[in-house]
Amino acid sequence: MKNAVKGMEALMSEESVRRARMKAEQEILAIRLAQLREEQNVKQSEMRNFNQASVSKIENRKDIKISTLLDYLDSLDFDLEIAVYPRENCSASARRILLRV
Numbered sequence: 001m002k003n004a005v006k007g008m009e010a011l012m013s014e015e016s017v018r019r020a021r022m023k024a025e026q027e028i029l030a031i032r033l034a035q036l037r038e039e040q041n042v043k044q045s046e047m048r049n050f051n052q053a054s055v056s057k058i059e060n061r062k063d064i065k066i067s068t069l070l071d072y073l074d075s076l077d078f079d080l081e082i083a084v085y086p087r088e089n090c091s092a093s094a095r096r097i098l099l100r101v
Helices: 002-010 014-039 052-060 066-075
Strands: 081-084 096-100
């Protein structure tokens, strides 16, 4: 599978690869949110501060506001940490926390 992806990427421009990876990460976020909720044994209809339809939209959305993400995670009794790091240096010492709520 990795070789197939690398083969496809070799045919694409750098910008196309970057956009494709960003889109994939957005899809992965939606999946991870649903997994997180399910791991807590919480049904969409049981989420505090949201109705079932809203939870479904959030979990299928490609883009999410930080405030909505905070509310969603709060409903599951989770906090959020946003960290940044330079692309060229992924060492732990280069990592900086922008937000911890």
